[in-house]
Amino acid sequence: MEAEKSLEQHAQEWEALAKAQPDTPAGQHRKATYHRAAESLRIEAQTGVAVCACCYKPFGRGNSIALGT
DSSP states (O other): OOOOOOHHHHHHHHHHHHHTSOSSHHHHHHHHHHHHHHHHHHHHHHHSOOBOTTTOOBTTSSOOTTTTO
């Protein structure tokens, strides 16, 4: 069985995907999204708290229609 990857390893995979994006408007948008995903994983690794890749708020602490809060 393969060893579980660390959050940093997952962040590095997102960074690699970002680097592979074409220099087009869509590629630039994906690149920014992938960088934010990587940063959110690094924040979780440092703090132990999972955060949103869009706003970096901890999950469950913002307004969410899906969660009814």
